Amino acid sequence: MNSLLSIGNIRKLHGTNGEVQCQLDNDLFFDADPDFVFISLDAIQVPFRVLDWRSKGDDVLLQLKGVDSERAANRLVGANVAIEYAADANDGDTLTWQDLTGLRVVDDEQGDLGCVEHVDESTANTLLFLDNGRVLPIHEDFIIDINDTTITTHYTFLIP
Secondary structure, eight states: EEEEEEEEEEEEEOOSSSSSSEEEESSSHHOOOEEEEEETTEEEEEEEEEEEEEEETTTEHHHHHTTOOHHHHHTTTTEEEEEEEEGOOOOHHHHHHOGGGTTEEEEEEEEEEEEEEEOSSSSSSSSETTTSSSSEOOOOEEEEEEESEEEEESSSSSSO
């Protein structure tokens, strides 16, 4: 079973031959090295074959089939970009921040902090939005353990 996973947005054109710069929200593009990306145009996920790509800092420059002019590339600016991934291929060793949705956060010193309703990766700090209104920054260094129902954390600061 395959699903689409958002990886970022088309930020701007790069050059005059239709190449676009995609601002990435995560590193999944590099891991997947996809043959296709899906760009949201008019509320429809449109597949584009990736002819070539190269990294540019935290972003990726994409050359897409059928996008070979400034005019064609301009239509893509601001659009969401997703890749296809096999939902059943996750062997349990690879988690994304989005996989934390629905899990209860328990701090080793402060106890139950709430249940994750939403994960926001759009800023420099990934944020967990909890069901009780709390917003927590999350990073690998804060996580002690993750199981099917709970994220055990250790925060070295007070949580309001």
